[in-house]
Amino acid sequence: MSAFDPGKEVPRHIAIIMDGNGRWAAARGLPRRDGHRAGADSVEEVLRSCRELGVKYLTLYAFSSENWKRPESEINALMGLLAHFLREKTPTLMRNNIRLQVIGHIEKLPARNQRQLAESIAMTAKNDGLTLIVALSYGSREEIVDAAKELMKKAKAGELDPDALDVETFGRHLYTAGLPDPDLLIRTSGECRVSNFLLWQISYAEIVITDVFWPDFRRPHLEAAIGEYQRRHRRFGGL
Ligand code: IPE
Ligand code: IPE
Ligand code: MG
Numbered sequence: 753m754s755a756f757d758p759g760k761e762v763p764r765h766i767a768i769i770m771d772g773n774g775r776w777a778a779a780r781g782l783p784r785r786d787g788h789r790a791g792a793d794s795v796e797e798v799l800r801s802c803r804e805l806g807v808k809y810l811t812l813y814a815f816s817s818e819n820w821k822r823p824e825s826e827i828n829a830l831m832g833l834l835a836h837f838l839r840e841k842t843p844t845l846m847r848n849n850i851r852l853q854v855i856g857h858i859e860k861l862p863a864r865n866q867r868q869l870a871e872s873i874a875m876t877a878k879n880d881g882l883t884l885i886v887a888l889s890y891g892s893r894e895e896i897v898d899a900a901k902e903l904m905k906k907a908k909a910g911e912l913d914p915d916a917l918d919v920e921t922f923g924r925h926l927y928t929a930g931l932p933d934p935d936l937l938i939r940t941s942g943e944c945r946v947s948n949f950l951l952w953q954i955s956y957a958e959i960v961i962t963d964v965f966w967p968d969f970r971r972p973h974l975e976a977a978i979g980e981y982q983r984r985h986r987r988f989g990g991l
Contacts, residue, residue: 756975760982763935765809766802767957769949770794772941772965779965785829790967792837796844801971802882803848805978809883809931813949817857817891831862834888838868842875849881855927856890885931892951899925928953936981938974940966958984 770791777787795812802810815830845852852872859866869888902925906912912921923929934950934957942963946954960977962969 756979757982762805762807762978763958763981764807765811765932765934766807766936766938766978767811767813767934767950767954768798769813769937769939769943769947770966770969771939771943771947773967775941776965776967784826785833787965787967788830788833792833794966794969795837796841797970798974799850799882799884800848801974803850805975807882809885809934811855811885811887811931811934811950813887813890813947815856815888815890816948817889817894818948820860820889831865834861834865835868838865838872842872845872845876845879845884849879850876851879851881851883852876853883853885853931854888855885855895856888857894858888860889883931885928887949890927891948892946893948895927896952898927923952926952933957936960936977938962938977940964940969956986956988958986 773787773791774784775787776790777784780786799810814834819830820827842852844850852869854869854873858869861869899922903912903917903922907914928950933953933955937946937950937954937957937959939946939959939961942961944961950957958981960980962973962977964973
């Protein structure tokens with residue numbers, strides 16, 4: 753990895769697949785939920801670092817539509833941590849001018865989480881320092897199907913000409929409407945896959961995979977990933 757250069761441009765939008773909490777815990781003989789709890793500290797540090805470095809959008813993959821397959825006890829632990837995080841950190845979001853948004857099928861979350869999310873989103877809506885987008889019960893294929901459904905309804909109602917459909921219009925029907933695409937996608941724990949995350953939006957993202965488990969991911973790892981990004985030459989299909 754290359755060193756981070758504070759004089760060079762930082763990515764405007766960073767997306768992170770926060771993976772490896774379970775393996776981090778297993779390596780220490782701890783229950784998986786302890787890995788998730790430790791991962792919350794990484795979220796806090798990465799969020800603070802992004803704010804300080806001038807990153808404008810940070811999208812965190814916190815719970816996938818496939819993660820509902822996990823044991824109920826683990827799902828409960830994760831939802832409990834989310835509740836704890838929102839309760840403890842919403843004042844920090846306010847202090848740091850951070851706006852919270854969510855993408856995913858939030859209506860599938862426990863009512864308490866939904867309520868808290870709605871409150872934190874409303875409270876932080878006018879902040880404009882950094883936008884934190886949390887992907888919860890999120891699946892990119894579902895997102896694309898949802899967009900297709902919306903578009904088909906509009907076509908059926910005569911509000912959209914199918915032949916006029918283009919990439920921009922389609923993008924405006926995704927959960928991420930209005931947000932720029934990620935410039936840098938980071939996945940921790942060494943897995944080389946995207947696991948149904950932002951399939952449309954990462955078309956031209958630079959991908960950095962690190963072996964570090966998410967609970968160990970700290971500012972130096974973030975800076976190393978940004979350093980790697982700064983060294984890349986993005987061509988977008990051109991020369
Ligand atoms: C990422 O860590 C957190 C979630 C997917 C919710 P994992 O729980 O997937 O940890 P590993 O991959 O089993 O180590
Ligand atoms: C991706 O991690 C989802 C999140 C980080 C929330 P997973 O651990 O669920 O992905 P797979 O199962 O390794 O592909
Ligand atoms: Mg995993």
